[in-house]
Amino acid sequence: MSEGTSWTERVFGGLRKTSERLGENLSGIVSKTRLDDAQLDEIEDALILSDLGPRAAARIRERLANEKFERGADEQSIKEAVAEEIAKILRPVAKPIDIVAFPRPQVILVIGVNGSGKTTTIAKLAHYFQELDYGVMLAAGDTFRAAAIGQLKVWADRVGVPIVTGPEGGDPASIVFDAVKTATDQGIDALIVDTAGRLQNKRELMDELAKIRRVLGRLNPEAPHDVVLVLDATNGQNALQQIETFKEVAGVTGLIMTKLDGTARGGVLVAAAEQYGLPIHAIGVGERLDDLRPFDPDLVARVIAGVA
Numbered sequence: 576m577s578e579g580t581s582w583t584e585r586v587f588g589g590l591r592k593t594s595e596r597l598g599e600n601l602s603g604i605v606s607k608t609r610l611d612d613a614q615l616d617e618i619e620d621a622l623i624l625s626d627l628g629p630r631a632a633a634r635i636r637e638r639l640a641n642e643k644f645e646r647g648a649d650e651q652s653i654k655e656a657v658a659e660e661i662a663k664i665l666r667p668v669a670k671p672i673d674i675v676a677f678p679r680p681q682v683i684l685v686i687g688v689n690g691s692g693k694t695t696t697i698a699k700l701a702h703y704f705q706e707l708d709y710g711v712m713l714a715a716g717d718t719f720r721a722a723a724i725g726q727l728k729v730w731a732d733r734v735g736v737p738i739v740t741g742p743e744g745g746d747p748a749s750i751v752f753d754a755v756k757t758a759t760d761q762g763i764d765a766l767i768v769d770t771a772g773r774l775q776n777k778r779e780l781m782d783e784l785a786k787i788r789r790v791l792g793r794l795n796p797e798a799p800h801d802v803v804l805v806l807d808a809t810n811g812q813n814a815l816q817q818i819e820t821f822k823e824v825a826g827v828t829g830l831i832m833t834k835l836d837g838t839a840r841g842g843v844l845v846a847a848a849e850q851y852g853l854p855i856h857a858i859g860v861g862e863r864l865d866d867l868r869p870f871d872p873d874l875v876a877r878v879i880a881g882v883a
């Protein structure tokens with residue numbers, strides 16, 4: 576998108592495919608006052624087809640069943656009502672990451688499967704905190720693949736933040752330990768830690784994260800302050816399965832959903848909010864550094880429901 580495009584336009588543009596899918600599925604439903612059962616079924620199906628999940632769909636259906644459309648229910652007013660119900664599900668989970676840790680640094684572990692957009696998201700987060708005038712440092716805790724360390728270095732340079740790395744195959748916990756000490760000495764506010772995304776080997780990942788936690792705990796019993804799971808929206812319902820697994824393995828404290836641009840599966844955000852109630856910190860709608868912003872529930876609800 577062009578330089579001057581506002582964030583709101585970017586979210587609209589990014590979620591356009593999701594919005595179109597739900598919009599198409601809701602079109603043609605018209606009623607005089609109340610929606611009848613067949614129409615409510617149709618709406619519920621449309622919501623499920625748009626990846627909002629059966630629970631959110633049932634909840635929205637129930638609310639729409641009680642809604643009296645005073646001036647008749649045309650496509651637009653149904654979409655408005657759907658947007659409001661989606662917003663009610665999203666509002667309680669919208670929560671940006673605030674830098675509040677004392678003593679500093681706030682340690683933010685970032686987890687997620689390879690390819691989810693984890694590295695890019697770390698860079699975007701670093702950029703976001705920098706814009707808020709926080710001192711940021713990265714730690715390359717994914718030592719499993721040399722490429723991961725190299726990629727994170729490239730991003731650190733691009734964003735202009737320091738990075739603590741170790742050798743390929745090195746001990747992530749010892750890198751994190753060094754990073755926390757360095758960050759503390761340098762008065763860094765936010766230390767963002769990349770971790771390996773080997774969900775295929777749960778035991779190893781669990782052991783690795785447990786060790787990182789133990790080491791961090793020795794330096795600061797409150798750390799890690801955040802354990803942020805990065806999810807790829809294009810995975811649709813599989814993203815929900817990842818929440819389930821990572822919650823068990825890593826004690827997730829919040830979510831960032833990436834790649835909402837270019838997928839019609841953005842409704843999965845609503846399913847995640849409804850099913851897990853975990854804070855959603857931000858959404859990614861592109862590959863640029865400023866394509867990550869705090870999650871705005873009302874804006875996203877309106878875009879998903881196709882209320883222009």
Ligand SMILES: Nc1nc2c(ncn2[C@@H]2O[C@H](COP(=O)(O)OP(=O)(O)OP(=O)(O)O)[C@@H](O)[C@H]2O)c(=O)[nH]1
Nearest residue numbers: 688689690691692693694695833834859860861862
């Ligand atoms: N369109 C789009 N692409 C994204 C977004 N976030 C990340 N990507 C792209 O997704 C690809 C994978 O992102 P990475 O950040 O490398 O993902 P990773 O999880 O670190 O993956 P590995 O490096 O394979 O471990 C890259 O091509 C990114 O540019 C987003 O919000 N939108």
